Amino acid sequence: xxxxxxxxxxxxxxxxxxxxxxxxxxxxxxxxxxxxxxxxxxxxxxxxxxxxxxxxxxxxxxxxxxxxxxxxxxxxxxxxxxxxxxxxxxxxxxxxxxxxxxxxxxxxxxxxxxxxxxxxxxxxxxxxxxxxxxxxxxxxxxxxxxxxxxxxxxxxxxxxxxxxxxxxxxxxxxxxxxxxxxxxxxxxxxxxxxxxxxxxxxxxxxxxxxxxxxxxxxxxxxxxxxxxxxxxxxxxxxxxxxxxxxxxxxxxxxxxxxxxxxxxxxxxxx
Amino acid sequence: xxxxxxxxxxxxxxxxxxxxxxxxxxxxxxxxxxxxxxxxxxxxxxxxxxxxxxxxxxxxxxxxxxxxxxxxxxxxxxxxxxxxxxxxxxxxxxxxxxxxxxxxxxxxxxxxxxxxxxxxxxxxxxxxxxxxxxxxxxxxxxxxxxxxxxxxxxxxxxxxxxxxxxxxxxxxxxxxxxxxxxxxxxxxxxxxxxxxxxxxxxxxxxxxxxxxxxxxxxxxxxxxxxxxxxxxxxxxxxxxxxxxxxxxxxxxxxxxxxxxxxxxxxxxxxxxxxxxxxxxxxxxxxxxxxxxxxxxxxxxxxxxxx
Numbered sequence: 001x002x003x004x005x006x007x008x009x010x011x012x013x014x015x016x017x018x019x020x021x022x023x024x025x026x027x028x029x030x031x032x033x034x035x036x037x038x039x040x041x042x043x044x045x046x047x048x049x050x051x052x053x054x055x056x057x058x059x060x061x062x063x064x065x066x067x068x069x070x071x072x073x074x075x076x077x078x079x080x081x082x083x084x085x086x087x088x089x090x091x092x093x094x095x096x097x098x099x100x101x102x103x104x105x106x107x108x109x110x111x112x113x114x115x116x117x118x119x120x121x122x123x124x125x126x127x128x129x130x131x132x133x134x135x136x137x138x139x140x141x142x143x144x145x146x147x148x149x150x151x152x153x154x155x156x157x158x159x160x161x162x163x164x165x166x167x168x169x170x171x172x173x174x175x176x177x178x179x180x181x182x183x184x185x186x187x188x189x190x191x192x193x194x195x196x197x198x199x200x201x202x203x204x205x206x207x208x209x210x211x212x213x214x215x216x217x218x219x220x221x222x223x224x225x226x227x228x229x230x231x232x233x234x235x236x237x238x239x240x241x242x243x244x245x246x247x248x249x250x251x252x253x254x255x256x257x258x259x260x261x262x263x264x265x266x267x268x269x270x
Numbered sequence: 271x272x273x274x275x276x277x278x279x280x281x282x283x284x285x286x287x288x289x290x291x292x293x294x295x296x297x298x299x300x301x302x303x304x305x306x307x308x309x310x311x312x313x314x315x316x317x318x319x320x321x322x323x324x325x326x327x328x329x330x331x332x333x334x335x336x337x338x339x340x341x342x343x344x345x346x347x348x349x350x351x352x353x354x355x356x357x358x359x360x361x362x363x364x365x366x367x368x369x370x371x372x373x374x375x376x377x378x379x380x381x382x383x384x385x386x387x388x389x390x391x392x393x394x395x396x397x398x399x400x401x402x403x404x405x406x407x408x409x410x411x412x413x414x415x416x417x418x419x420x421x422x423x424x425x426x427x428x429x430x431x432x433x434x435x436x437x438x439x440x441x442x443x444x445x446x447x448x449x450x451x452x453x454x455x456x457x458x459x460x461x462x463x464x465x466x467x468x469x470x471x472x473x474x475x476x477x478x479x480x481x482x483x484x485x486x487x488x489x490x491x492x493x494x495x496x497x498x499x500x501x502x503x504x505x506x507x508x509x510x511x512x513x514x515x516x517x518x519x520x521x522x523x524x525x526x527x528x529x530x531x532x533x534x535x536x537x538x539x540x541x542x543x544x545x546x547x548x549x550x551x552x553x554x555x556x557x558x559x560x561x562x563x564x565x566x567x568x569x570x571x572x573x574x575x576x
Binding site: 058061063082083085087088089091093095097098099100108109111112113140142 | 466468469471472473474475476477478482486487490491493568570571
């Protein structure tokens with residue numbers, strides 16, 4: 001996954017977010033964050049709870065608005081990018097609709113985007129094949145395990161061929177074994193779709209290092225950019241990657257950056 | 271030779287729970303209902319037998335408890351009630367059951383009209399309230415207040431108003447609808463608005479319109495709630511239709527039958543009881559139809575959700 005011609009896909013400039021908490025007190029969630037994300041990159045945002053990493057992701061997605069600063073996505077405002085369906089979003093909970101089968105869940109965005117019926121089915125089946133759930137198309141969400149549900153949600157996010165995949169702690173609720181398997185799945189999917197940019201929010205250091213080209217470390221309250229760490233681990237990555245000295249070195253580098261920041265480190269899971 | 275001990279986890283954790291065999295649970299449910307009916311019948315006849323054995327007067331702590339309510343003039347034998355169905359209600363008239371069947375058909379027709387009217391109005395109000403906090407805040411209190419007004423007080427007014435306007439035949443359904451729209455408003459509103467925040471964010475991320483969000487998210491999310499309301503409405507619509515008949519002057523339904531047989535209760539109480547049994551059957555039948563519809567439409571629920 002070389003980055004020969006680096007085209008900026010997402011640009012975050014002077015982003016600050018303040019909002020009123022439930023007690024009426026002003027919360028300074030994010031303070032003056034700047035960085036760019038390039039095409040085809042896999043980038044992770046990591047930080048302790050309350051560092052605003054999910055908030056930042058939601059601002060890129062135009063699900064909330066920044067208080068100050070500008071974000072551009074594919075050279076457009078986040079709002080325009082949302083209207084143009086430039087990105088797919090994967091939530092921490094799979095957020096599948098109970099009343100739809102697995103196939104119908106993946107078809108949901110395609111229905112809204114007015115794909116013809118035959119094309120919808122074809123795309124949805126293709127995506128479910130990609131996440132290896134081809135034989136579960138007619139199941140209802142409750143009939144699947146948590147990991148399988150999250151794979152359906154990834155298939156749904158990719159169904160309409162967005163160029164950007166935004167993921168908000170997608171594997172946070174899974175057990176460690178399932179999470180590592182899902183990490184490999186995700187890398188396989190990312191590799192299968194050329195030029196797809198992934199922005200991945202996590203609080204797992206190992207997960208961030210294992211997956212990413214770069215890890216953006218945020219400090220807490222207000223969320224500030226602590227550092228950006230380049231991950232030059234060879235690709236393709238697999239279980240053996242986790243045993244490399246370099247892997248240990250990078251995870252401790254991330255851990256030290258997190259400690260350097262102000263925040264509650266007890267919330268950071270490795 | 272080293273065997274390939276590393277079994278790949280090729281079989282993913284399949285469906286968490288198999289659906290429990292539906293027939294045994296259905297059989298058990300029916301058996302339970304039958305057992306309850308038998309128990310009620312035993313209590314009924316047992317109370318009568320006991321009251322008769324003490325000559326309808328039970329001495330307790332120096333006083334005497336009057337048990338004449340259990341005599342055959344007040345509380346007929348179940349056999350007498352069953353027999354009343356096949357006896358003619360009037361001399362040389364048709365048997366009571368055939369009169370009651372045609373009365374039930376009329377009342378059910380009125381009830382269905384009221385059920386549909388109330389359901390549509392109730393759902394429309396819920397959609398409006400779900401999309402406008404202003405409308406919800408302004409109108410919902412009146413919807414609630416409407417149910418505190420005794421239906422017996424407004425039923426004659428509805429009959430008169432609609433009669434003047436030339437819509438006499440709508441009076442009974444409108445009175446039934448007055449009772450049925452309320453649960454539909456409350457439950458639909460809850461179903462339409464109690465949507466998980468991320469489910470809404472998902473729709474936003476697709477830049478979905480309000481209409482698409484309503485049809486593809488809010489409405490299916492509300493369906494189980496709506497069916498809860500419709501089950502309440504189904505039985506309420508029968509009660510509403512019976513009440514609506516009383517001031518309407520229409521002589522065809524169960525309402526009039528109840529009124530007439532109540533007047534002649536002391537001569538033949540079993541006729542009123544037979545009519546009550548019939549009215550109950552109509553309400554239960556309507557309820558069961560809604561339950562079956564719910565089973566057919568809300569198919570996605572896990573078995574333990576019931």
